[in-house]
Amino acid sequence: MVCNADEGEPGTFKDRVVFTEVPDLLFEGMTVAGYAVGASEGIVYLRAEYEYLLPGLLEVLDRRRRLGLLGRNICGKEGFDFDVRIQMGAGSYVCGEESSLLESAEGRRGAPRTRPPFPVTRGYRNQPTALNNAETLCCAARILAKGADWFAAQGTRDSTGTKLLSVSGDCARPGTYEVEFGLSVNKLLALVGADEAAAVQVGGPSGTCVAPKDFGRKICYEDLSTGGSVMVFGPGRDMLEVVRDFTEFFAEESCGWCAPCRVGTEVLLRMLDEIRDGRGTQDHLYRMMQLGDTVKACSRCGLGQTAVNPFLTTLRNMRDIYTERLSAHEYVPRLDLKKAVAFSEELAGHRSEVKEE
Amino acid sequence: MAAKPRVATCSLTGCFGCHMSLLDIDERIIDLIGLVDFDKSPIDDIKSFTGPVDVGIIEGGVSNDENVEVLRSFREHCGVLVAVGECALTGGVPSMRNLVPLKECLEEAYLKGPTLVGGAIPNDPEIPLLLDRVYPCHEVVRIDYMLPGCPPSADVLWTALAALLKGEEPKLGYELIKYD
């Protein structure tokens, strides 16, 4: 039984709230999950940056052991053995991907495994492994306490229950919110004090970027699905710059195993830079879309499959941020003559007679 | 009779191999001369454009400022511009220098070479200025068609030219696409 607490999606900090506010709920969830699947060993894979939370969590585990809520014969139930250890992450985004997490937890390089087999068949040390995130496990504990009907009564038909959202960016009241699934972006913005929002990134960089015309859309699996990150961008933000930064983040975090993600994210970044610098053309957009589709379809793991989302979703939802930056010319040379001859001019002591175009 | 289509050719930073390959079309060269008139080209030694040209053929990559100028004037004068050969398409063999910073390249060639005594990096104003790296033609001007090969075989050139002169897109079958 593994808890994925490698909360690394930019703009996500809800697990941190769980660890500091309701750690017992999480461990309770793990314990009942362990009971349900017949596991006796639980591992929390904790994000490296959360190391400062470790002493507090270890204390909670100790207390639970003393109370008979962990260890052998839990709650006096014969044969109900379960304990939890905390494995510190090594600080890589891709380790939030379940199979990389297991690789890393076993002490190897954090890179995704070939799937199938999936962790439920062969996971941690080749054992069948149930792997869930902290929030899911907390829900499990609450469902057991309050009943499935209570849970299912909230949310929408296909997304029952509530969702923790980490809201950040240009809003008056950033923070972690627990909301019912199905909440519209508009309502959320009102809640957090962001009437002016010009764009909202739902689901972190790998999610969807929505423009005001789509603020009526709902946060739930059937519409705008999210792992919990919501970033609000005010009217003063340069969204192309935001997309560029997200793309750089993914290029940086790509594990390098597979070609489309390793090379594709980097090339996309260069192309975005060309657009930013006014050197882009319609042809750029066309080719970048092909590139995006390829990286999305063919990459080996979730990182690559979603790394192009910032570009693809903004291209769909706010095309202007690109088209307004395109060059007026149909073709723009990649050669920057002035820069390209600068060194030779200095060496020769005279200027090139060939003019800039 | 309508005027024959005009063709211009040039070699930028290349080895003239692509031009040699053009001559390799053997007796078809007679057909070719019947079909087209050559404008600016090393083949007839016309040094500057006499007017607009239908098809421009570029051999070689772009390694110095003079190459840039020539390539731009080809773009200006030619209706259709065809880049021919690996050097024009990717920078080719000359672009192997891209792996080494220009400064180190020049120093190795003119200052530090094992057989050099008292060398100096040439800086005569007549010598074109080298660019920071060798560029493929398509990064300097818009290129309409690309014919790979080092050099492209006579068949490639003939097939492509014949198509272009008929106003068709050159299509190369498997055996005609080669990078060496």
Added chain:
Amino acid sequence: MKKFTFVLNGRDVEALEGQSILEAADGAGVYIPRLCYHKDLLPGGHCRVCSVKVNGKVANACTMPAADWMVVDTDTEELNEYRRLIIELLFVEGNHFCPICEKSGDCELQALAYKFGMTAPLWPTLSKNPPVDASHPDVFIDRNRCVLCGRCVRASRERDGKSVFGLEGRGIRTRIALDSLDGLGMTALGRNDAAATICPTGSLVLKRVGFTTPYGARAYDKAPIGSEIEKKEE
């Protein structure tokens, strides 16, 4: 081993339990383009050139086991577009001077580019420019031509019982690392090792054997890569 059938490009074909889609297709005389896969090694799933459609969804043919419920398409315009693009990316990731490359004509990367009709890569070049390591008496590695297919890594482990090669770094800085910091010459690599000859490109090459086959007689001069598999069909 248990036999079963699945649908491959519209016809029923037989497969053995445990076979990947790619292996099953090979058996049926259907060539699925591939680069990092090698029949003597475990699949690596690096290049994604073998992407196919399984019941409408893109899947990786060399690592995905075939199953009886599958309807697989291998040769659609969409897939070939993905493949062409991935190949083009690999060209700009490295520095491929085919005219002077020992592997030209026998290179699987080049052959795939021919197959998909690439005239020249058009993406901006990433210019990584790593130095060549020729410290080994019989083999050199020129990472400018490396596509990180991992074949050398797997061959050294699985076939040679060594661990001369490994992947190091991440993202675009990923590179083939050696188990000696002092160069290929100081590793346990032997000229007869599987790893020494398994490279699909001109990255890891035996010395003194380049340019021995005349033009026209090399592996991919006449027939596209994969023809040897497709031939079986007739």
